Amino acid sequence: MNMALLFILILSAVFSYIFYKANKNTKKVTINSISVSRPNISVSGNNIKILHISDMHLENISVSPAELFAMISEQPVDLIALTGDFLDRKRSIPKLAAYLRALEKTNPKHGIYAVFGNHDYVLKGKNFETLKKTLKENGCKTLQNEHLTIEINGEILNIIGIDNYSTKHSDVNKSYNGVSEGYNLVLTHDPNVVLEMENIPFDYLLSGHFHGGQIHWPKPYHLIKMGKLVRMKMVKGLHYHGGKPFYISEGLGQTGVNIRIGSRPEITFHEIS
Numbered sequence: 001m002n003m004a005l006l007f008i009l010i011l012s013a014v015f016s017y018i019f020y021k022a023n024k025n026t027k028k029v030t031i032n033s034i035s036v037s038r039p040n041i042s043v044s045g046n047n048i049k050i051l052h053i054s055d056m057h058l059e060n061i062s063v064s065p066a067e068l069f070a071m072i073s074e075q076p077v078d079l080i081a082l083t084g085d086f087l088d089r090k091r092s093i094p095k096l097a098a099y100l101r102a103l104e105k106t107n108p109k110h111g112i113y114a115v116f117g118n119h120d121y122v123l124k125g126k127n128f129e130t131l132k133k134t135l136k137e138n139g140c141k142t143l144q145n146e147h148l149t150i151e152i153n154g155e156i157l158n159i160i161g162i163d164n165y166s167t168k169h170s171d172v173n174k175s176y177n178g179v180s181e182g183y184n185l186v187l188t189h190d191p192n193v194v195l196e197m198e199n200i201p202f203d204y205l206l207s208g209h210f211h212g213g214q215i216h217w218p219k220p221y222h223l224i225k226m227g228k229l230v231r232m233k234m235v236k237g238l239h240y241h242g243g244k245p246f247y248i249s250e251g252l253g254q255t256g257v258n259i260r261i262g263s264r265p266e267i268t269f270h271e272i273s
Helices: 003-025 065-072 090-104 125-137 172-176 191-196 221-226
Strands: 030-036 048-053 079-083 112-115 140-142 146-152 155-161 183-187 204-207 237-241 244-248 266-272
Touching: 065 090, 065 266, 079 183, 079 204, 090 112, 090 125, 112 155, 112 183, 125 140, 146 172, 155 172, 191 204, 191 244, 204 266
Parallel strands: 030 266, 048 079, 079 112, 112 140, 155 183, 183 204, 204 244
Antiparallel strands: 048 266, 146 155, 237 244
């Protein structure tokens, strides 16, 4: 065997091992618990508990509906927040229902709420409407630059859904039109919109979009084109802008290739205290 062929075989084996390990990482879901305080808010003494899932990307997800339910079923939640990028192929729409049923089985006291992401908007016309219908038929309220007001523990909670920023679907002013006094929880997919909300009254914002880099080694250089937050080194986890907290989920699924390096799929429980 000549040296060139041996080198190629060794290199191929190394890359195969790296790909194998990177694919295994997509099954190692991190379950995070985050607590944020609400200063200057009159509280009832009962915390608000939110389950947050983002970026399911059903074309590349390594968690089954049953596995998802097992991961989330032990903690009671007041509501579930889904921050977009469910899928981008019409053939994946039927697959979504089983995941939504798994979420419904947790019996969130005040429902399931969703916004759309850039991948969802790859779908056009009747295919996008089918996605939206599937969400609604499985207990999920969708918000496109609109809000809903509910009462939790005797307090007013405004759930404000800002549509996806990177695809120019977002309209912050429309989302807030008619919002009453209360705690403002914002759901959006692309967190970059927070940079345009310095004078907008929000108390907590949940988002996704970056996947924590998905391939975060040595650094997520490929995210640079995805907005100013990346250049500010805000690609995952809890951050503050203008003194207001926002969270960027690493997402549950993957895009492109079903691998993760230096990142993990994420499910997050948020407690507003």
